Amino acid sequence: MLMMILKRAGMAIPSLIGVVIVTFLLTRALPGDPAAYFAGPAATPQAIQEVRVKLGLDRPLIVQFGGYVVDLVHGNLGTSLTTGQPVATELENRLPASAELTLLGLIVSIVIAVPLGIFAATRPNSLIDHACRLIATLGVSLPVFFTGLILVYVFYYLLGWAPAPLGRIDVFFTPPPQVTGFYLIDSLIARDPETFMASLKQLVLPALTLGIFSLAPIARMTRASMLAVLSSDFVRTARASGLSSFTVIVTYAFRNALLPVITTLGMVFSFLLGANVLVEKVFAWPGIGSYAVEALLASDFAPVQGFVLTMAVMYVALNLLIDVLYGLIDPRVRLEA
Amino acid sequence: MTTIDHLTISPPPEVGRQQPAQSAFAAAIGHACYVIGENPVTGFAFGLFVLIVLAAALGPDIVPYDPLASDTAQALKPPSAHHWFGTDQIGRDVFSRVIVATRLDFIIAVASVALVFLMGGLAGVAAGFFGGWTDRIVGRIADTIMAFPLFVLAMGIVAALGNTVQNIVLATAIVNFPLYARIARAEANIRREAGFVEAARLSGNSDWRILAFQILPNVFPILVVQMSLTMGYAILNAAGLSFIGLGVRPPTPEWGIMVAEGAAFMVSGEWWNAFFPGAALMVAVFCFNLLGDGLRDMVDPRRRT
Numbered sequence: 339m340l341m342m343i344l345k346r347a348g349m350a351i352p353s354l355i356g357v358v359i360v361t362f363l364l365t366r367a368l369p370g371d372p373a374a375y376f377a378g379p380a381a382t383p384q385a386i387q388e389v390r391v392k393l394g395l396d397r398p399l400i401v402q403f404g405g406y407v408v409d410l411v412h413g414n415l416g417t418s419l420t421t422g423q424p425v426a427t428e429l430e431n432r433l434p435a436s437a438e439l440t441l442l443g444l445i446v447s448i449v450i451a452v453p454l455g456i457f458a459a460t461r462p463n464s465l466i467d468h469a470c471r472l473i474a475t476l477g478v479s480l481p482v483f484f485t486g487l488i489l490v491y492v493f494y495y496l497l498g499w500a501p502a503p504l505g506r507i508d509v510f511f512t513p514p515p516q517v518t519g520f521y522l523i524d525s526l527i528a529r530d531p532e533t534f535m536a537s538l539k540q541l542v543l544p545a546l547t548l549g550i551f552s553l554a555p556i557a558r559m560t561r562a563s564m565l566a567v568l569s570s571d572f573v574r575t576a577r578a579s580g581l582s583s584f585t586v587i588v589t590y591a592f593r594n595a596l597l598p599v600i601t602t603l604g605m606v607f608s609f610l611l612g613a614n615v616l617v618e619k620v621f622a623w624p625g626i627g628s629y630a631v632e633a634l635l636a637s638d639f640a641p642v643q644g645f646v647l648t649m650a651v652m653y654v655a656l657n658l659l660i661d662v663l664y665g666l667i668d669p670r671v672r673l674e675a
Numbered sequence: 676m677t678t679i680d681h682l683t684i685s686p687p688p689e690v691g692r693q694q695p696a697q698s699a700f701a702a703a704i705g706h707a708c709y710v711i712g713e714n715p716v717t718g719f720a721f722g723l724f725v726l727i728v729l730a731a732a733l734g735p736d737i738v739p740y741d742p743l744a745s746d747t748a749q750a751l752k753p754p755s756a757h758h759w760f761g762t763d764q765i766g767r768d769v770f771s772r773v774i775v776a777t778r779l780d781f782i783i784a785v786a787s788v789a790l791v792f793l794m795g796g797l798a799g800v801a802a803g804f805f806g807g808w809t810d811r812i813v814g815r816i817a818d819t820i821m822a823f824p825l826f827v828l829a830m831g832i833v834a835a836l837g838n839t840v841q842n843i844v845l846a847t848a849i850v851n852f853p854l855y856a857r858i859a860r861a862e863a864n865i866r867r868e869a870g871f872v873e874a875a876r877l878s879g880n881s882d883w884r885i886l887a888f889q890i891l892p893n894v895f896p897i898l899v900v901q902m903s904l905t906m907g908y909a910i911l912n913a914a915g916l917s918f919i920g921l922g923v924r925p926p927t928p929e930w931g932i933m934v935a936e937g938a939a940f941m942v943s944g945e946w947w948n949a950f951f952p953g954a955a956l957m958v959a960v961f962c963f964n965l966l967g968d969g970l971r972d973m974v975d976p977r978r979r980t
Contacts, residue, residue: 612826
């Protein structure tokens with residue numbers, strides 16, 4: 339088992355190298371003079387030259403790349419031009435907000451999509467099957483920022499159930515003392531139910547938005563793999579032995595149908611991490627996505643580069659985690675490795 | 676059901692070459708009609724598609740108002756007989772803007788899909804046909820792109836290359852590259868040793884000639900289906916980028932940027948500003964997704980869902 343994990347982790351290394359090379363090339367080898375860019379629009383030729391020497395841009399590309407890698411190893415992602423803060427620190431401070439939102443979005447989409455897929459598979463061509471297909475197609479067709487705005491209009495403006503879409507917590511509350519950075523968990527640790535409810539209220543709409551967007555692949559895959567499993571011999575045997583249909587579906591069929599669903603989680607994470615940026619903008623969520631968007635509009639490249647790198651590294655790590663999980667659930671994968 | 680036997684869009688190549696082009700075309704049309712008749716949803720999607728193309732082609736000529744003309748006396752009016760979709764914060768007619776925007780969004784999507792079709796299709800076919808180093812390099816590039824969450828990579832590319840519409844097209848094409856390259860590679864690979872390829876080789880055709888005249892025409896229909904399936908994603912991706920302020924600049928009418936401009940008014944109840952461009956976006960994506968599914972049935976009945 340350990341061998342399998344190590345082997346799979348080894349396979350992630352080329353991806354990581356690729357990610358580092360791409361994020362490096364994004365700034366250096368592209369049209370335009372990065373020195374003039376970093377020196378700002380009002381810089382004199384001397385100032386640009388100084389910046390060039392200071393950033394090491396006068397040296398060969400390969401040396402610059404070496405410098406970039408050394409910086410990365412030391413956790414240095416450069417400094418933001420607009421705020422003057424180190425990018426790594428800001429990303430670290432804002433990461434919990436994004437992670438809390440993304441994870442809750444994932445939970446929402448699993449909680450909706452998996453039962454939907456199971457119901458659709460147990461009653462093919464029924465009303466719920468068509469509903470499942472419709473929801474899945476609508477889910478991928480709805481622009482995620484549009485869903486978010488509609489939810490805001492309905493639940494904030496019309497019904498008044500949700501708080502204003504302005505950040506992680508209402509202005510009248512103070513954030514809970516930081517332990518994990520997740521407000522939901524931190525407020526529980528601090529035994530502060532009011533803060534917990536306040537932050538949960540802020541989270542519901544953005545998490546629902548993310549969930550709706552990403553549930554399509556999970557629902558489709560659950561349906562397809564449940565259909566395949568339900569027609570297999572062992573399910574027929576279980577049914578013939580007189581087990582209740584609940585036991586057959588949940589204990590026997592679903593556990594076997596779970597594997598392909600876990601594989602699609604990789605794609606779901608690609609959806610979630612990308613959609614996260616848009617949802618953060620709609621709900622003024624102070625995560626790394628909105629940080630990158632602000633920097634992007636100010637032509638401040640270092641935060642964008644740091645953000646792309648962070649997202650890619652997280653995505654590679656999540657894919658690794660999914661594969662390891664797959665091995666834990668399916669003994670056959672372990673044997674092959 | 677007999678029409679399926681005359682499937683000519685993706686025929687075994689020997690059959691395809693024996694048939695005269697005219698009858699192949701007629702059979703394809705016949706089969707298309709059959710598929711649309713069999714599946715009303717595809718017919719509906721096709722109707723929507725025609726509407727979208729019409730709006731893209733004629734948009735600026737048929738709209739009732741100038742999409743850029745502001746009229747502050749009429750600012751933020753709800754939908755009415757005069758302004759079907761209401762007016763925005765400086766009194767521009769939302770209906771006219773939504774219709775005129777169709778052309779730009781459609782062009783961005785078509786251009787990026789056509790670009791990735793060329794890049795990914797050619798690279799993938801070459802990788803599958805030649806194998807070896809070509810395959811390894813193309814595979815490595817595709818893997819590297821796949822290591823990023825796609826929208827995040829697109830953001831990074833536009834940020835680095837510069838904030839223009841062309842770069843949105845390019846970024847959308849690049850993030851879709853692995854998908855096309857992989858499909859084209861797999862399809863070319865299984866045909867590499869096929870009888871008709873061997874025959875062409877024995878009659879003295881060079882590798883490149885075989886690639887161009889034997890392999891590519893066979894991989895083509897599969898990639899065309901992929902194009903219509905990714906059109907929806909391309910529109911979403913481009914609109915997402917312009918929603919966060921990349922590429923298209925105001926006051927150009929474009930769905931993503933219109934939703935972004937209308938977003939602020941959603942919390943104060945002026946819903947029409949963001950709703951209609953968002954709905955147009957949704958309808959377009961929905962249409963392309965349905966159409967892609969229908970087209971897939973047409974080309975390959977075995978892959979029906």
